Amino acid sequence: MELNPITILIASIFTSNMILANFLGMCSFIAVSKEIKTSLGLGQAVTFVLTGTSVINYLIYTYLLEPYGLEYLRFIVFIITIAAFVQLVEMIIERYVPTLYYSLGIFLPLITVNCAILGVSLFLIIRDYSLLQSLTFGIGSGIGWTLAIVALAGIRQKIKNAPVPKGLQGAGITLIITGLMALAFIGLSGVASIQ
Amino acid sequence: MTTILTTVLIITGITTTLAILISFANAFIADYGEKKIVINDDKELIVEGGQSILSALVGNKIFIPSACGGKGSCGYCKAKVTEGAGPVLATELSYLTEEDQENDIRLTCQVKVKEDMKMEIPEELFNVKQFKGKVVFSKDLTDKIKHLRIKITDGQQIDFKPGQYVQLLAPPYPGNAEEVFRAYSVASSPSRKEEIDLIIGLVEEGLVTTYVHEHLSEGDEVTFNGPFGDFYLNEDSDSDMYMVAIGTGMAPLRSILHYMNERKIERRVRYYFGARKPEDLFMVEEMKKLEEELHDFEFIPVLSRADEGEWDGETGRVTDLVNKYLEDKADRECEAYLCGSAPMIDSTEKALVEKGLKQEKVFYDKFD
Known part of the structure; x- marks a missing residue:
């Protein structure tokens, strides 16, 4: 069944959320979720890079790797493209759009090694998406990632003064919260499905 | 054979294109001149x-x-x-x-x-330099405090005011992957320009203190820079001085005292030094010797946790000494030099001001 790109968009935000359904991109998710403002900045940067790289990687895969039967190279090629894309984007916005750079530029280097980015590129190959579907999948996954990290940051700000047991402070309680958030998001699973 | 060739070509093609793109971007976009x-x-x-x-x-x-x-x-x-x-x-x-x-x-x-x-x-930051040195002396003062002497080996001389601090570099060592600097007050007199003394306490999980206590030994090379800080002896005054310190807070005050001794600066100095138990006291002999040499100096250690019978000196906290020895007198023309943990400094400053010292004459260096 050919999926409607809008369905993919909605599903990748809520039901197939990169963090809460796939547990991808956990490193920066835990590290940068202390304040809502910063996590929103990182979320924006992730969305931007996801959108760009999913399209580029789709094109490289369909028009370069597939015709020559080099599908097995996708891991290495995708990582190279993502790294180069991030580097280029960082340089360009730092020079020409300083205001944008001040709000999200500093997060860009973090994103190169964010596995959610690679995950999205790989998923769209595995699931045989078209260009348009890849685009909405990229955007949706980014928004979903942002939604999750901002929500987590909000919760972490709230529990700052809570008496968390010593052994659970920091990453421990964050992982538990993430698990609970994932459970909560299962409640949305009837909305749209792409898996 | 063709597969291998195309694989290599494609990968090379993609990476080269990207590398060229980035190089161009670096040369034209990121060049700020x-x-x-x-x-x-x-x-x-x-x-x-x-x-x-x-x-x-x-x-x-x-x-x-x-x-x-x-x-x-x-x-x-x-x-x-x-x-x-x-x-x-x-x-x-x-x-x-x-x-x-x-x-x-x-x-x-x-x-x-x-x-x-x-x-x-x-x-004063223009005076800051980076130095290379060698540990020529390393001794345990107590079970948690070490006395280091570092001889500068790169031919430079350090020029600082008594009371200022330097930053010591800990290189990566097992358990710490990155270079870090931490600040330590110089404990020796500025007249010794070729070497510095440091008094370094062991802080639990402290990166540089762990390095100093567990990995650094005599003969090792170290890097530090300095001097920094606005806590130093006010040489324009000849008023009485109260010094209050606990633990490694000894360091900057020892520098000031030796400097005053060498320069024959004649001021009345009372030094209240707080510790928990007799074994936490150090450099007492040296201070006693200074008492004889300096114009009007008294070193008064005070212990907060001494068991009965093992200590016949002052007991309690340094603030107790301030309350005990300073007479109530308004508009006192004296200076105070405090050095130690933030809570100790806050409470001592309060006690001193209550005794009539002017807030702006209370100088301190908070160690955190």
């Missing part, structure tokens, strides 16, 4: 654009305090940048107070030089 930094409306530096202010300054041998090596995690490298810095970055926010932000104070390791800039740096 040479920029000018004007410091204190006086000094002009021409630096390569695109790097951080901190590294631009280090390149010109100006050392701003920085403990983390420019990673934006210590918040020490603050300086006032009045022009050309752009808006405050998210990475700076956690280290800048609202007051800092209103006064154009920035973290110099995070702000890049993209335009001509104007900034202000305290004059």
Whole structure:
């Protein structure tokens, strides 16, 4: 069944959320979720890079790797493209759009090694998406990632003064919260499905 | 055979294209050219654009305090940048107070030089240099406090005021992957320009203190820079002095005392030194010797946790001594030099001010 790109968009935000359904991109998710403002900045940067790289990687895969039967190279090629894309984007916005750079530029280097980015590129190959579907999948996954990290940051700000047991402070309680958030998001699973 | 060839070609093609793109971008987009930094409306530096202010300054041998090596995690490298810095970055926010932000104070390791800039740096920082040295002496003063002597081996001399501090570098060692700097007061007199003494306590999970206590031994090479700090002896005054310290707070006061002894500065000095138990006291002999040599100096140790029978000196906390020995007198013309933990300094300052000392005559160096 050919999926409607809008369905993919909605599903990748809520039901197939990169963090809460796939547990991808956990490193920066835990590290940068202390304040809502910063996590929103990182979320924006992730969305931007996801959108760009999913399209580029789709094109490289369909028009370069597939015709020559080099599908097995996708891991290495995708990582190279993502790294180069991030580097280029960082340089360009730092020079020409300083205001944008001040709000999200500093997060860009973090994103190169964010596995959610690679995950999205790989998923769209595995699931045989078209260009348009890849685009909405990229955007949706980014928004979903942002939604999750901002929500987590909000919760972490709230529990700052809570008496968390010593052994659970920091990453421990964050992982538990993430698990609970994932459970909560299962409640949305009837909305749209792409898996 | 063809498969291998196409694989290699495709991969090479993709990476080369990207590499060329990035190189071009680097050459044309990220090239900010040479920029000018004007410091204190006086000094002009021409630096390569695109790097951080901190590294631009280090390149010109100006050392701003920085403990983390420019990673934006210590918040020490603050300086006032009045022009050309752009808006405050998210990475700076956690280290800048609202007051800092209103006064154009920035973290110099995070702000890049993209335009001509104007900034202000305290004059004394121009005196800061980086030194290489060798540990010539290392001794345990108590089970948690070490006395180090570092001889400068690169031919330079250190010029500092008694009471100032230096930053010691801990290189990566097992358990710590990165270079870090931490601040330690110099415990020796400024007249000894070829070597410095440091008194370093072991802080649980402290990166540099662990390095000093567990990995550093006599004969090892070390790197430090300095001097820094605005806690030092006020030489323009001849009023009475009260010194109060606990633990490694001994260091800057020892420097001041030896300096006063060498210069034959004649002031009345009372030094209250707090510790928990008799075995936590150190350098008592040395202080007793200074009592004989210095004009009017008394060293009064006080113990807070001494068991009965093992101590016949003062007991309690340093604030108790302040209350006991200082007479109630308004408008006291004396100075106080405090050094130690923040709670000790806050309570001692309060006690001194209640005894009539002027707030602005209470100088302190908080160790945190």
